Amino acid sequence: MKKGIAFIQIIMGLMIFSPILNGQTTLEEYNYVTKGYKVQIESGLDMKKGYEFVSIDTITTRIATAEMKTLYRIKDNKKEIAAYLIIYDRTNRTTEYICVPNPKSNDEIMQKYFTALWDGVSETSSKGQLISYIISKHLKW
Numbered sequence: 785m786k787k788g789i790a791f792i793q794i795i796m797g798l799m800i801f802s803p804i805l806n807g808q809t810t811l812e813e814y815n816y817v818t819k820g821y822k823v824q825i826e827s828g829l830d831m832k833k834g835y836e837f838v839s840i841d842t843i844t845t846r847i848a849t850a851e852m853k854t855l856y857r858i859k860d861n862k863k864e865i866a867a868y869l870i871i872y873d874r875t876n877r878t879t880e881y882i883c884v885p886n887p888k889s890n891d892e893i894m895q896k897y898f899t900a901l902w903d904g905v906s907e908t909s910s911k912g913q914l915i916s917y918i919i920s921k922h923l924k925w
Contacts, residue, residue: 809885
């Protein structure tokens with residue numbers, strides 16, 4: 785049941801982001817969002833050249849916080865959305881850095897995204913709800 789709910793949330797998220805993402809998310813960008821950003825922040829390193837993060841929103845509940853950022857790819861002085869970052873921090877758990885890739889990205893990247901949303905443990909239900917909520921607040925209607 786939980787796997788079905790997570791699958792529906794992913795499909796809805798993909799349909800929602802289709803019109804507002806410009807290019808496919810590369811594996812390098814996916815890895816930067818899910819791993820490199822944490823290293824950059826913890827180490828005080830400069831932003832990856834050719835990219836910019838912009839904070840969108842932070843939502844907090846009793847047990848968790850989700851922060852959403854846009855990763856822009858900058859080419860020829862033009863910004864395009866490369867991916868979204870959701871920093872999910874749940875009490876007494878390791879902080880997760882979730883990349884929401886362009887839905888036109890390759891299957892490997894989409895599978896990594898699916899796995900990040902549903903890893904088979906019970907608390908993913910609250911994670912899915914919080915992530916869905918923060919995404920839905922920022923859609924372009």
